[in-house]
Amino acid sequence: MRKERDTVDTRADGQDWLTDRFEEHRPQLRAVAYRMLGSVSEAEDAVQDAWLRLNRADTSEVENLGAWLTTVVARVCLNALRSREHRREDPLEVRVPDPIISSEDGADPERQAVLADSVGLAMLVVLETLTPAERLAFVLHDMFAVPFEEIAPMIERSPAAARQLASRARRRVQGQAPSPDPDLGRQRDVVNAFLAAARDGDFDALVSVLHPDVVLRSDGGTARARQTVLISGARAVAAQAVTFGRLSPFARPALVNGAAGIVVVAQERPISVMAFTVAGGQVAAVDVLSDPDRLNALDLTVLDD
Structure with a gap:
């Protein structure tokens, strides 16, 4: 026994x-x-x-x-x-692959582990x-x-x-997939300038903050197929970005895959996640997820005050 x-x-x-x-x-x-x-x-x-x-x-x-x-x-x-x-x-x-959202105060340990050697959303889009x-x-x-x-x-x-x-x-x-600026503060400054220009409907200011070869990718999923677009060039992206201005009151700053981004939340529902690739003081890529099914599956509790 x-x-x-x-x-x-x-x-x-x-x-x-x-x-x-x-x-x-x-x-x-x-x-x-x-x-x-x-x-x-x-x-x-x-x-x-x-x-x-x-x-x-x-x-x-x-x-x-x-x-x-x-x-x-x-x-x-x-x-x-x-x-x-x-x-x-x-x-x-x-x-647009699943984004990993963190507060700007810093990623929690589990998310930080997944983002070791920070892999931006733009790179993941290319990997797709x-x-x-x-x-x-x-x-x-x-x-x-x-x-x-x-x-x-x-x-x-x-x-x-x-x-x-x-x-x-x-x-x-x-x-x-351009290499992003490693300085998070500079990233945020550029993103804020982009958002301010979009809010004010300032087309010239938008063009100036966008890289000439900027790419905007938006994934609305099958439910929002019309919101699934691929646009390139500063003037074309600026024309599209002006429509973001109406969402500015609902934009919350966040880290998206370790880089400066925003989450748009209205009536406690996520509307979109916007990831920015900032390089050389300009926005080189914007990747937007607006697929409601995938947005509702995201854990956004990290953004709670």
Whole structure:
């Protein structure tokens, strides 16, 4: 009887150890999954799937549990992306990924972990245009320093081919997702100038605060398909931005994926989330989510006073 109880206790200790190790790696796993999928809920599902697989697997020969778990999550995300592509779930021209909202006082620890090495919404929008294999190669190598020798088996390619995929993705990201100004104060000043010009209907002031090649992407979802637009050029974006002026009384400053942005809330309902990419003292990109279904799923309690 004593021997049986010792066996049970040992197994319990082993499970506790496994749980503790998994929780240590959870922040990075969530960060990998969010960058791969652009969806907070799907990222959580992928991490949970990794936990279930860990419980079923024999990891006695695993030397690096963190690397093993990262590989599992990456494979789960790759399958999800391929399934999404096959089903063509997103027929709209623009898809703005799920934003992560934080108060300007600072992100809470969980959100900060997901945003390690801050990944702006504009970059995630560009990642949405990559093939699943390109996205995996770029995210794992460029963001998490996973060697191409480890990436290659996941996508059934050679290390050289994986390197080429990451390089192709990198060129697209660098060409379409400008590097934001690292100073949050300067970001906020530019965003405030944009909002003031929109509120006053000052077209010239709007043009001056916008980069000549600025891009405005707005995702209204299937419920608001007419609000799903892609506009480029300072004058074209300024003409569209004038309509934002009527929303200014409801605009609340926030961090959107770690950068200066706003959340428009009216009658306690979120109307839109606006993420700004500020570079060189001008707005280089504006990404707007106005899909009511996805907005209602956001956790905005972090903005409560």
